[in-house]
Amino acid sequence: MHLYQEQKIQIYNTLSGKKEAFKPIVDGYVGMYVCGPTVYSNVHLGNVRTFMSFDMVFRYLKHLGYKVRYVRNITDAGHLENDADAGEDKITKKARLEAIEPMEVVQRYTVDFHNILNTLNFLPPSIEPTATGHIIEQIELIKKIIDNGFAYVVNGSVYFDVHKFNETNDYGILSKRKLEDLIHNTRTLDGQSDKKNPQDFALWKKAEPQHIMRWPSPWSDGFPGWHLECTAMSTKYLGDNFDIHGGGMDLKFPHHECEIAQSEAAIGQAPVNYWMHANMLNLNGQRMSKSTGNTVNPDELLSGNNAFFSKAYAPSVIRFFNAQSSYRSILDLTDDGLLASEKGFYRLMDAINLLDDLKPESSSTFNVTDWKQKCYDAMNDDFNSPILIAHLFEAAKQVNQIKDGKASLTSEDLELLKNTMNAFTFDVLGLVNVLKADTGTDKLSGAVELLIQLRQDARANKDFALSDKIRDDLASAGIQLNDGKDGTTFTTN
Known part of the structure; x- marks a missing residue:
């Protein structure tokens, strides 16, 4: 029997505004689509939070024994500035500013995206x-x-007729917006004269002469609308109707609303059964914004090279911090919060590392079976990772009491506790067991100094890929390199 047959998940469905029992279309199989990055700049930390939340969902579904087809796209064309239907493509603009080909921009930031997620x-x-x-x-x-x-087609561009669609369907079903309100709140803008109505959105845009990224179509040489891309890719790989569609809260309207409209207009049915949205990430109580400077990139957080945080943080500390808040809650990224998460993370690792040394007794003072089900109950309740972590800390407390002779477990219960803690900590939450390094040992110092020298040699030979890999891999292991005018030193997290 697969775990999913006994562990029943409840998912908060944005479409209905309530938690619903999860029932996949095909028993034992899950199709999930998540809107990926637009690769015109370094991946935003807020986006990373969204992708991390759905990585956890993916991990838990796999843990339960589901066969999951997880599709996450790369937007490498058609996403215009300010999510508009007119103006400049984000990737084309970046290419123009840096005097390189658009696909060079795509390649550079796709690699950055993968490196950060790895x-x-x-x-x-x-x-x-x-x-x-x-x-x-x-x-x-x-x-x-x-x-x-x-x-309808106008001057080589194709627009979706929102008003015509709304006559027989509900445009606004996901975001709970009414078309009448959208009409009332829309001001007439320049550049919208091709549209019948300001609420209509582009399916295909005719490329201006200076637009580099273009493809032939029956209507013009041009490029697709941003909303259309996700509809085409999700339905191609998951079918006309699939289980889960995820993304950030900021995509609910208009992007996801338009996806629903496009599918219903083309196929005649709703594309998705469960819509999931991860909430926003703030920085020190304020919304992240490049214009105000209140922003930090993932690599800056990992390296400690930023103006907001007192130190570098290991990747698993960042994952642990993220998991201590529900994916549907606004998360405030602060130095105090990360420092507290770091202490909690290492406390949990210390307990897990004690498990192999514990000796079984003839009786148990802790009901491991009930505790294990509580862990599942937490994740079954809309992937409630904060409650799961609370249960893991409860187990960590028991481990320390057993070590001190204040509690006991039978051999069978001890094995069950060990397997369950490892499964939820590493397989589901995606944490990595990084022991705190001891900077006072000669062995560690010698090994890191050797890697620092190799990195310096790589930089001298302009092998920046190797140089960055040494730095990033050490950071992943909790060892932070600090470049200064007197050379490179290291600290541990």
Whole structure:
């Protein structure tokens, strides 16, 4: 019997606004799509929080024995500035500013995205499609929407007719917005003259002469609309109706709302059964913003090279910090919060590392079976990782009491406790057991000094990939390199 047959999950469905019993379309299989990054800059820490939350969901579903097809896309075209239907493509703008090809921008920041997620111990998705790799599918989807009467062509561009769609469907079903309110709150803007109504959105945009990223279509040489890309890629790999669609709260409207409308207009049915949205990440009580300087990149947090935090933090400490808050709650990133999470993380690791040394007794003073079910109950309740962590700390307390002779477990219970703690800590939460390094040992100092020298040699030879890998791998192990005018020193987390 698979675990999912006895452990029943409740998921908060944004569509209904309540928790619902999770029942996949096909028993034992789960199809999940999460909107990936637009690769025009270093991945934003707020995006990392979203992807980390769904990495945990992916891990738990796999732990329960589901066969999961997890699709997370790469947006490498068609995403315009300020999520508008007019203006400049984000990737094209970056390419123009840096005087390089757009696909050089895509490659550079896709590599950065993967490097950061690998450092933070993410599982790779089952499929990672790109928007530019699915232009044909997007064109075919537009044809269906036009044939069904929900889109129109103007001057080589194709727009979705929101008002026509709303006559027979509910545009706003996900975000709980009414079209009448959207009309009332919309001001007429320049550049929207091609649209019948300001609420309509682009499915295909005719490329201006200076626009580099363009593809032929029945309507013009142009590029797809951002909303359309996710509809085409999710349905191609998961089918016209699939189980879970995830993303950040900021994507609920208009992006996800438009996805629903496009699917219903083209296929005639709702695409997704469970919509999940991760909440925002603040920095020191304020929304992250590049314009105000209140922002920090993941690599800056990992390296300690920033103006907000007192030290570098190991990847697993960052994961642990994230898991101490529900994915649906706003999370405030602060130095005090990270320092507290660091202490908690190492306290948990210390307890897990004691497990192998504990001696079984003839009787148990702790009901491991009931405790194990509490761990499952927490994750079954909309992936409630903070409650799970509370139960893991309860077990850590028991481990220390057993070590001190104040509690006992039978051999069977001890094995069950060990397996359960390891499964939830490492398989589900994705933490890595990094022992705190002792900077006072000659062996550690000698090994790190050797790696520092190798890194200096790599930099001298302009092998920056190797140089960065040495730094990042040491950071992953809780050892922070600090470059200064007098050379490179190291500290441990």
